[in-house]
Structure formats: C-alpha cells, structure tokens
Amino acid sequence: xxxxxxSSLDIAGAWVSIALTLGxxxxxxADNPVYKLAEHLFLGISIGIxxxxxxxxxxxxxxxxKLAAGNVLSVVPLVMCAMLxxxxxxxxxxxxxxxxxxxxxxxxxxxxxxxxxxxNLMTQVAQSMPNLAELxxxxxxxxxxxDGAGVFSGIFLVVGLSACLLHFYFSARQxxxxxxxxxxxxxxxxxxFGASFGYTVMGRISLAIGRAQELLGLDKPAEEAxxxxxxxxxxxxxxLVIAFLVVWRLRGGGAEQEEAA
Amino acid sequence: xxxxVPLILTFLVGLFMVGEYFIPHYRxxxxxxxxxxxxxxxxxxxxxxxxxxxxxxxLPKVLKRERDWGYKLVMLIALAVTLVAGFTxxxxxxxxxVYKWVYDYTFVPLNATMFALLAFYIAxxxxxxxxxxxxxxxxxxxxxxxxxxxxxxAGESLPVIGDxxxxxxxxxxxxxxxxxxxxxxxxxxxxxxxxxxRVILGLERSHLGAD
Numbered sequence: 001x002x003x004x005x006x007s008s009l010d011i012a013g014a015w016v017s018i019a020l021t022l023g024x025x026x027x028x029x030a031d032n033p034v035y036k037l038a039e040h041l042f043l044g045i046s047i048g049i050x051x052x053x054x055x056x057x058x059x060x061x062x063x064x065x066k067l068a069a070g071n072v073l074s075v076v077p078l079v080m081c082a083m084l085x086x087x088x089x090x091x092x093x094x095x096x097x098x099x100x101x102x103x104x105x106x107x108x109x110x111x112x113x114x115x116x117x118x119x120n121l122m123t124q125v126a127q128s129m130p131n132l133a134e135l136x137x138x139x140x141x142x143x144x145x146x147d148g149a150g151v152f153s154g155i156f157l158v159v160g161l162s163a164c165l166l167h168f169y170f171s172a173r174q175x176x177x178x179x180x181x182x183x184x185x186x187x188x189x190x191x192x193f194g195a196s197f198g199y200t201v202m203g204r205i206s207l208a209i210g211r212a213q214e215l216l217g218l219d220k221p222a223e224e225a226x227x228x229x230x231x232x233x234x235x236x237x238x239x240l241v242i243a244f245l246v247v248w249r250l251r252g253g254g255a256e257q258e259e260a261a
Numbered sequence: 262x263x264x265x266v267p268l269i270l271t272f273l274v275g276l277f278m279v280g281e282y283f284i285p286h287y288r289x290x291x292x293x294x295x296x297x298x299x300x301x302x303x304x305x306x307x308x309x310x311x312x313x314x315x316x317x318x319x320l321p322k323v324l325k326r327e328r329d330w331g332y333k334l335v336m337l338i339a340l341a342v343t344l345v346a347g348f349t350x351x352x353x354x355x356x357x358x359v360y361k362w363v364y365d366y367t368f369v370p371l372n373a374t375m376f377a378l379l380a381f382y383i384a385x386x387x388x389x390x391x392x393x394x395x396x397x398x399x400x401x402x403x404x405x406x407x408x409x410x411x412x413x414x415a416g417e418s419l420p421v422i423g424d425x426x427x428x429x430x431x432x433x434x435x436x437x438x439x440x441x442x443x444x445x446x447x448x449x450x451x452x453x454x455x456x457x458x459r460v461i462l463g464l465e466r467s468h469l470g471a472d
Binding site: 149197 | 263264266267268270271272273274275276277278279281282293295296297298299300301302303304305306307308309310312313315329332333335336337338339340341342343344346347348351352354360362363364365366367368369370371372373374375376377378379380381383384387396397398400401402403404405406407408409412413425428429430431432433434435436437438439440441442443444445446447448449450451453454456457458460461468469470
C-alpha cells in the first residue's frame, strides 16, 4: 500500500483544527477573546451545518422533490410553512402562524398520547416484572459471573422502582411508612444519579483524551502525522495563544470578569 | 377566529392521530405518517424562522458596532460561508468540498473540544460538591467513584477488588440505575399522556401564545 499524500488543504485543515482546539481550551485560563472567537465560529458553523442538513435531509426529499413530482398534497405543508412566516410579513397576519403551530403540537400530542402510554408506560412496567423462578434457576440469589444477576437483583429492581415512584407520589399524606419507602426511593435515585454522573465524566474525559491525542498526532497514521507535524502545530499554536493571552492581560483584559467575581 | 380555528384544528388533528391506535388499518397509517411528515417539514421551517431571528438580532448590532460586534460578525460570516459551501456542494457534500473541509477541520474539533472542556469543570464541580455529609450524598459519591474507577484499566488491575469492580459497576448500571430511570420514564410518560390530553382538549393553550 502506498503512503497517502495529504493535500496542502488537508494539512492546513489539521493546523486549523489544532489552533481551534487550543483556542477553546484557553477558556480554562479565563473567558478571553481567543475563546470567544472560536466559540462564535463554532456557533455560526454549527447553525450553517444544521440548516444545510435540514434542507437536504428533510425539506428537499419531503417537500421540494414531492412538489416537483406533482404531489398535490405537498401544497398543504408548503402553505403551512408560509403561514409560519406570516408574522414577518405583517403583524396583523401574525395569528396565522398559530395554525401550523397548532397542527404540529396536536399531531405530536396525539402520537405521544398513545405512543407514550403504549411504548413507555406499559413496556416499562411489563419489563420491570422479573421471572423470579427463572432467575433462581439460572443464577440463584446472586451470581457474580453474571454481573450480580439473581433473585436479589430482581426483587431490588421491583422494590427500587416502586419506592422511586412512591417518592414522586404527592397525592397521599406522608406518614411514617410512606416516608420510609420514599427514603429508600431517594437512596436508589442517588445511586442512579451517581452512576450517571460517573458515566458522563468518563465520556467527557475520553473526549478530552481524544483531543489530546489529536494535539500530539497520536490519532493519525504515522505517514499522515509526518506530513502534518501535529506536535509542531500544537507548540506553535499554543505559544501564539499564550502570547496573545499575556498581551491581552497586560492591556487590562479580563478586569471586568475579576470585578464581577 | 384567531384562537378558535387553531383550537378546533388542534382537537381534530390530535383526535385523528390518537385514532391510529384504535384503527390499525394501513390506509389510516398512510395518513398519520403523512401528517407526521408535515410536522417534520414545519419543524424545519421553524429552524429557518430561528435563523432569520438570529440575523435580525445580530446584524443590527454589527452595523451599529455595539459591544462584541466583532464576534457576532465572525458568527455571521461563518454561518454564511457554511451555508454557501453546503448549498454549493449540494448532494456531493460528503465528497471533497469546502463544506466537507469546514465540517472535518472546524466543526468536528470544535464540537468535541466544547464537550471535552466540560470534563475539567465537571471534575472541579464534583470536587467541591461531593462531600459525604449524609447517606444520600455518600451513595451518590460511591456510585460515581465505582463507575469511574471500574471503567479504566487501572480499576480492573486493583488487588482483590479488581475482578469484582467492573461486575459491580454493571450491577449498579443494570439494577438501581434502571429502577430509578424506569421510575423517571414512567413519571414522564404519565406526564406526556396528561399533557397530550390537555392539548387535544384545548385545556392547554400556551403553544398558541398570548392575544
């Protein structure tokens, strides 16, 4: 296999990518102009990408192509889209925007009404009833080799779920029994929130490791890294960002934030 | 007229969509699918409305050179360049194009770095907030530490508990976590059903705005 030769645009892109990464990371020092520039660039680009993908993924296949094919029904969403923009044309016609909004809200409310009841409510309840006999036969009380599966976990799931639900049940007077169950529900919720937090932290840290790998060129094949020189790019961009921050600080930048803090 | 027509439309469309559950005929399904497709198109149009609003808010600030006008100008230029690049590339957006370059070398790293930045803040917030003052806080802290330690190779190589830690983490994720999440989902589903019913019956009118 021949080593891939990167174009100058790709090499420039990799340098821009490193510069922007360091620009965002400069926020760790303070809210500064380099970060703000990268942040606003991100805003503009992400909105532009969303709009483009929305057009080619939704509007074109579902509306424009169908209209071009002579589908008369597609005139209805076109008219409703026009109604949505009525407020821009005249304030008097602004109320017309309520019609497409009413349509979209009603359509999704109707779908959710049955979909949530059927898909979430009934399915979640049904899946929360473990077959204890089967669990006992396959795993006993607690089976380390199956990540703690067993009768204990089955009962814990049902009791924990019921306790959590009772914790959110405010229509009954909170007597000592209810308070006890509710407290157990809170403990189960805390375990879940802690686990979710840990999971999120690890996800973010793996993203941070990914960025560090890009800065060091470890995420690319060796022949591509040899053409891009990511470590050199990181040092050059890092020095430029730091030099800018020093000049910005010497010229009184960030004083407002310090006062506000 | 201004409120009655949308309210009647809400009732009729909502009832029609609910009807799909009770009339599982394929012709009925074709219509409900068509309605949902219209909904998706309208949501896309609302995005355009948002874009126009964004320009209406930011462009005058740039023209009047108000505070931070330079950043807003950068945002508007980036938006315009991306849009032009996207629409110029058209269906060939995945091939070599300015749009692909913008996506690969600016959007992807910026997006990943924005979220990676949270790792530092989430860690420092945890350091300040996580104090085992009572049983609830201790469980929160313990579960978070177990999940974090068990997901790295160092956790698995710990003496004695190293073998059990990933399994216990899986138990936390599969049992207490699922119990709590299902309770939240069931509560949310009940809320969605109640809100859907209120919308269709016209009791909930906030989406129509004020007069």
